[in-house]
Amino acid sequence: KVIPQIGNHDGRGTSIYPYYNEAIELFTDFCDYCGIKTEKAYFKTKIHGYTFIVLGPEKTVHEQSYITTEQVEWLNRQLEKEKGERPVFLVNHQPPDNRNGVYIHSQFGGGIGENYELVDNTLIKYAEKGIKILYVSGHMHRQDEYSFEKANDNLYYLNLDTIEYKKGLGYKMDVKGKNIHLEGFNFVTNES
Numbered sequence: 696k697v698i699p700q701i702g703n704h705d706g707r708g709t710s711i712y713p714y715y716n717e718a719i720e721l722f723t724d725f726c727d728y729c730g731i732k733t734e735k736a737y738f739k740t741k742i743h744g745y746t747f748i749v750l751g752p753e754k755t756v757h758e759q760s761y762i763t764t765e766q767v768e769w770l771n772r773q774l775e776k777e778k779g780e781r782p783v784f785l786v787n788h789q790p791p792d793n794r795n796g797v798y799i800h801s802q803f804g805g806g807i808g809e810n811y812e813l814v815d816n817t818l819i820k821y822a823e824k825g826i827k828i829l830y831v832s833g834h835m836h837r838q839d840e841y842s843f844e845k846a847n848d849n850l851y852y853l854n855l856d857t858i859e860y861k862k863g864l865g866y867k868m869d870v871k872g873k874n875i876h877l878e879g880f881n882f883v884t885n886e887s
Contacts, residue, residue, distance in 0.1 A: 698786065699749075701719070701751045719736055721768070723735075735751055750786070777826045781829040784868065789807050790852060793815070794854075828851070830853065853877070
């Protein structure tokens, strides 16, 4: 099962000529190919009963993932439906500002932009209600370095190290009930 997620380079083209409209059309076409129906850069899907929520930019910004208030309200509605029996996986190319080492709140900062506090507060609210959430991001181009941040007993931020420099590098995830086990794995050499 493939869960697409759009990042800053997909819609940016260059900083002078943004191609967001073309990028979002290609993205939603690819989502359709993967069996996911969406007209936006964000969606929810299920795999084996587990919820995957994908956030995405709603316009071209050089480094940030421009998350609108409308998208945060949609996220709130999706989390409201969760019962807390299984973890929820939230995927966004960029980590939120003030998480996983992202501290710059500018166009080139690389976080999720001006609504980062709304996103973070929404996740904290549902984590405090017993919903276990794993926020998975990348974007930081850290080689051989991932960061894992525990916000509280139910909210975790995982920023993956880059696969740009090493072919096959990724993670295997084993989920049983509320427990999540991540293992670094090279899919080319088939080694942990």
